[in-house]
Amino acid sequence: MKAHDGMYIGGAWRPAAGRDRIEVVNPADEQVIAEVPAGSADDVDAAVRAARAALPGWAATAPAERAALIGALRDVLLARKSEIAQTITAELGSPLGFSEMVQVGAPIAVASSYAELGASYAFEERLGNSTVLLEPIGVVGAITPWNYPLHQVVAKVAPALAAGCTVVLKPAEDTPLTAQLFAEAVHEAGIPAGVFNLVTGTGPVAGQALAAHEGVDLVSFTGSTAVGKQIGATAGAAVKRVALELGGKSANVILPGADLAKAVATGVGHVMNNTGQSCNALTRMLVHRDQYEEAVSLAAAAVATYPSGDPTDPATRLGPVVNAKQHERVRGYIAKGVEEGARLVAGGPDAPHERGYFVAPTVFADVTPEMTIAQEEIFGPVLSILPYEDEEDALRIANGTVYGLGGAVWAADEETAVAFARRMDTGQVDINGGRFNVLAPFGGYKQSGVGRELGPHGLAEYLQTKSLQF
Numbered sequence: 464m465k466a467h468d469g470m471y472i473g474g475a476w477r478p479a480a481g482r483d484r485i486e487v488v489n490p491a492d493e494q495v496i497a498e499v500p501a502g503s504a505d506d507v508d509a510a511v512r513a514a515r516a517a518l519p520g521w522a523a524t525a526p527a528e529r530a531a532l533i534g535a536l537r538d539v540l541l542a543r544k545s546e547i548a549q550t551i552t553a554e555l556g557s558p559l560g561f562s563e564m565v566q567v568g569a570p571i572a573v574a575s576s577y578a579e580l581g582a583s584y585a586f587e588e589r590l591g592n593s594t595v596l597l598e599p600i601g602v603v604g605a606i607t608p609w610n611y612p613l614h615q616v617v618a619k620v621a622p623a624l625a626a627g628c629t630v631v632l633k634p635a636e637d638t639p640l641t642a643q644l645f646a647e648a649v650h651e652a653g654i655p656a657g658v659f660n661l662v663t664g665t666g667p668v669a670g671q672a673l674a675a676h677e678g679v680d681l682v683s684f685t686g687s688t689a690v691g692k693q694i695g696a697t698a699g700a701a702v703k704r705v706a707l708e709l710g711g712k713s714a715n716v717i718l719p720g721a722d723l724a725k726a727v728a729t730g731v732g733h734v735m736n737n738t739g740q741s742c743n744a745l746t747r748m749l750v751h752r753d754q755y756e757e758a759v760s761l762a763a764a765a766v767a768t769y770p771s772g773d774p775t776d777p778a779t780r781l782g783p784v785v786n787a788k789q790h791e792r793v794r795g796y797i798a799k800g801v802e803e804g805a806r807l808v809a810g811g812p813d814a815p816h817e818r819g820y821f822v823a824p825t826v827f828a829d830v831t832p833e834m835t836i837a838q839e840e841i842f843g844p845v846l847s848i849l850p851y852e853d854e855e856d857a858l859r860i861a862n863g864t865v866y867g868l869g870g871a872v873w874a875a876d877e878e879t880a881v882a883f884a885r886r887m888d889t890g891q892v893d894i895n896g897g898r899f900n901v902l903a904p905f906g907g908y909k910q911s912g913v914g915r916e917l918g919p920h921g922l923a924e925y926l927q928t929k930s931l932q933f
């Protein structure tokens with residue numbers, strides 16, 4: 464596949480400072496499809512300098528003009544949609560239809576939302592005898608994961624640019640080609656040199672250098688809780704702002720009286736989409752004791768409609784997981800579930816195909832709240848179904864993890880579902896199958912993170928206040 468042998472810094476592709484390389488692997492067939500440079504601290508330094516140099520001009524650009532350039536960026540992403548989707552499928556393994564509709568469709572919608580919000584947002588407010596100015600925080604260091612390689616980038620870069628910040632991006636080493644296409648789109652859209660900069664590389668080298676760089680004012684990270692804690696500590700020590708979008712173990716609570724068949728089918732789809740590699744995946748399904756066995760059979764039937772295989776084949780609904788490490792890790796969790804006494808009703812730890820990092824769509828019943836598979840983020844196509852006795856029991860189980868990112872409640876009516884959702888310790892709850900909304904704040908309670916992305920709340924993360932008293 465096409466790849467740039469350089470970093471996008473100061474509006475041009477420049478050779479990397481060192482010689483280290485990253486091999487990009489197609490997880491469906493384990494073949495190397497491209498190589499990109501692995502950036503060093505020197506590349507990060509050059510990128511941060513470029514972003515700093517561009518900051519005064521960009522911060523002083525009228526919000527409507529910045530917003531118009533985000534609109535132009537959206538137009539380029541739209542025009543290059545199928546090329547980007549093919550690249551995401553090649554380096555991540557998500558089925559092509561999903562890549563087009565969700566992996567590229569969602570970020571186009573997010574870019575559109577910031578093209579509008581950036582122009583209409585009130586960057587000034589009046590409070591008594593004060594005028595409060597909402598000013599850009601400065602240079603943003605963005606560190607993103609591989610699971611939604613374009614969306615996670617756009618969810619940081621679009622609001623940062625709308626706010627008047629400049630950005631250095633360090634994307635996941637597994638999905639650098641999508642990030643390179645994004646940099647091309649930024650260039651094609653006519654966004655001024657240095658406003659957006661890309662350094663490909665590994666987390667411990669380029670990521671760490673970016674998080675620690677004194678020229679970075681805000682570190683925005685999405686990924687694992689383990690790395691998020693380190694980044695939070697690094698940023699805290701330097702009194703730098705930090706936004707962390709971390710893991711989850713979200714509960715899908717089906718209350719008595721809900722449409723059980725619809726709730727189970729939707730819930731299974733939510734976990735199987737993107738091969739379970741969504742931070743807000745509803746991986747714990749909570750069902751009342753009286754309906755439990757019925758829900759388990761419905762779930763087993765539903766996963767049978769997710770054939771795995773070549774992600775470019777339109778019949779495929781389940782791609783591989785992203786890499787060999789995740790392949791081992793996810794199947795290790797499945798083995799652990801069996802070992803701890805959960806009942807396997809579909810799937811299992813064996814790889815279903817000889818080649819590629821495939822995991823069988825897996826459903827566990829008789830899962831208890833303390834089991835490892837009910838507590839830790841698996842990040843694979845694995846659903847746990849837990850029985851509850853009554854609403855209080857369901858709430859205790861739903862809230863009984865260190866995480867609080869997503870969630871869902873199904874009930875006979877919206878009022879009952881909303882009453883339950885109010886008591887959940889989590890950042891988002893889908894009511895009776897409510898759909899994803901690009902304007903709704905996205906982020907975690909507890910160890911699922913700090914700060915919010917998307918919509919006006921996401922824009923506010925990139926601003927700092929100055930108050931003038933009259």
Ligand code: NAP
Pocket residue numbers: 606607608609610633634635636637664665666667669670671674685686687688690691693694708709710711741742789840841842
């Ligand atoms: P990760 O290591 O947290 O990766 C996220 C990003 O952080 C990547 O760009 C990574 O670079 C970078 N990074 C890693 N170590 C760093 C460091 N010391 N300093 C600065 N940046 C660093 O996640 P992962 O290893 O890819 O996945 C492990 C687990 O994390 C998954 O199984 C899943 O549970 C969770 N996860 C959650 C999300 C989410 O959306 N919440 C997304 C992905 C993964 P490299 O790509 O080079 O490692």
Ligand code: MG
Pocket residue numbers: 666
């Ligand atoms: Mg990693």
